[in-house]
Amino acid sequence: MKIGLGIHSAWTAMRQRLSAANDRALKAGLYVALTPTIWMLLFLIGPLLLVLKIGFSKSTFAMPPFSAVFSIAADYIVNIRFNFGNYITILNDSYYISAFANSIYLGLSTSVLCLILGFPMAYGIHCTRRRWVKMSLIMMVALSFWTSFLVRVYSWMNLLSAHGLVNSTLLKLGFITHPIQLIGNYNMVCTGLVFCYLPFMIFPIYAVLEKVDRSYTESATDLGCTPTRVFWRITVPLSKSGAISGCIMVFTMSAGEFVIPELLGNADTITFGRVLWTEFFTNLDWPMACALSVVMMLFIILPVVWVNNKIPS
């Protein structure tokens, strides 16, 4: 009832604002804003609420395979049964905790590696004088997006498998007598993640570097700064926002990644994504899967929100 009232008053307030808005542009603006709002409600907020709800239910052998959280009894009394069991299990089971830790660790190390590799690359592209060289360098970074993500991961597998290009070359050259295991460890998962997400680090940093006025670096040089100091004292601090947004993107995507740890890892490279897959498709435990994804979202969103607040405007 109260919720109904709230929606009603919000609706009347909006209608009043709309009628008060004689300005057609403002009216148009409100309607334009409505479209993404509806989209988000339907495809993001709605499903999220469903996930949240299922996370509080119990797994059952039924269709759908979870118990009802809200039910209406014969006397029109709404019964709410929250089940915190899934969350308690997650927080107590070292299997889940290590999966979380692995994911966060993978996300962080991928971000750091991408930053270490991506910053010099972005800076190099930025420093290029000739326009066509610059454009072709940008194209080379963007080119990896032209191939499907899965195909790229599979080609890594092909390159590094026991009979892959790397092993067979090493065998032929006589460096090794048996194929060495290149695939199926953390380092390989991390390499795959860095390979796939590096462009997401390069582009934001490059964009910020391009926006930094040349007069800042010239002015620092003019004040007696050597080129190395100019880089560390002016260029790096001024491109911080690009590096931060790159890190946020790479961290979010690599911490939540399922395909790469699954294909390039082994049974020990357990991550969030893989646990979720197992719970959902192998164990058919929807409530647990939902609870896991809620925890996962918190784990990823909270650091991002924290970092976002730290960015200077």
Add this chain to the structure above:
Amino acid sequence: MQSVAPIAKRNSEIWHDISSPPYVQVDMVTKSYNGATVLKDVSLSIYKGEFFSLLGRSGCGKTTLLRILAGFEKPTHGRILIDGLDVTNKPAHKRPVSMMFQSYALFPHMTVAQNIAFGLKQDGLEKAVIQDKVSEVLELVQLCGLEDRMPDQLSGGQKQRVALARSIAKRPKLLLLDEPLAALDKKLREQTQFELVNVQEKVGITFILVTHDQEESMTMSTRMAVLNDGKVCQVGVPHDIYEFPNSRFVAEFIGNVNLFDSVIVEQGPDYLVLESRDIDCPCHASHTGAIPVGAAVTLAIRPEKIMISTLKPAYPRNWTHGIIKEIAYLGDVSIYYVQLPSGKVVVSTLPNLLRLEDRNFKWDDEVYLFWRSENSIVLTS
């Protein structure tokens, strides 16, 4: 007329010691980019303590010259000497030169104090010394108390002063200013002109200013160079450049001028006599060099040097007649556009000593224009 700002009083003697060697020497500097020549054999001598300005339209090469002096660009040919030392191949961070950018280029991630201290830190000075120097220059530009502000919390005028403070904190031998007042509004610009001159006199650093605004350069500089198309047209003190331009370009670029195509008909001991088909009687010009009889020249007369009368002058030279076509009333002065019988329109600027309705010449009146021999400028190019 346009110039509201009074002429800055300055100690113009500082640099007058011509016997002393020039402090900054630009020696036959040429700069080309991909085949396009931006500067052609530019040579300038600037003396210690001068407030020198480079004046020219955009694209004339003045900013390129400034960037060559700062060390951001290398000349294709030629040398730059500062205080007797050839710095042509020295990188920017090793030159005793500071530059104040048009955009001010204050580091957005540092406070005012950190910005000013930046250059001093590069010299490896002690913290206490740096702090003293920072507060000293902040006092000089009257910005005490703003040490901890970030650049985006400052007004345009304050940013300009911080930029100035930052560039003079290191006491460079030479300070380059790239259109330092272009980003300020008109009132503030006029006020800041004098502050810049005052600061320059207090610190005694040689300033080189780049501007496209002739009023700015005339108000502030001890000497100025007029640049056009990559070449130096004329170098001199502001009033010499205004009163004795050496070419049609300079005469037209600095202030307004009436130009008449004329021929030399007589060469006196210290004067020339010219005839023009636009002007009724022969014109006498003093203060000129010797030009042979029969040479085609341009007679230039500034609008404020031409007087108007309804009476025909009694003497047989330096006047002509015409009809007042337009009067532009600017309050303090009026600009009269007088059409001569040849069709040419001559501009005369007169102070409004009388109210408009009390004046004895109005639109469409036939009037006589006259001027003094020493105000005739004879231009050969």
